[in-house]
Amino acid sequence: MKGIKTERGARFNTSKVKRLYHQGYRAEWESIPSFSLWLRPSNDGYSAQCQICDATVLARLASVKQHHNTRKHQESMKCNEFLSMVSIN
Numbered sequence: 001m002k003g004i005k006t007e008r009g010a011r012f013n014t015s016k017v018k019r020l021y022h023q024g025y026r027a028e029w030e031s032i033p034s035f036s037l038w039l040r041p042s043n044d045g046y047s048a049q050c051q052i053c054d055a056t057v058l059a060r061l062a063s064v065k066q067h068h069n070t071r072k073h074q075e076s077m078k079c080n081e082f083l084s085m086v087s088i089n
């Protein structure tokens with residue numbers, strides 16, 4: 001039996017990996033100091049959540065950063081820091 005190499009087929013299988021356009025949530029973002037206090041994965045795995053604002057953010061680093069910079073979030077962070085200080089004492 002003449003062995004026909006199936007390289008083309010193999011190449012076809014591996015070359016069509018989904019592009020990583022939809023990254024989804026990354027746990028490593030939680031190790032970024034600016035985000036570690038509030039960033040949590042959402043239930044669907046495609047979005048992130050701010051525990052402090054109770055807001056849902058797209059699971060993209062740009063969106064997470066954007067949320068971090070919103071005034072609402074900054075205010076909430078201040079409030080949260082204050083509350084945690086109170087509860088420690």
Ligand SMILES: [Zn+2]
Pocket residue numbers: 038050051052053054055067072073076
């Ligand atoms: Zn927030």
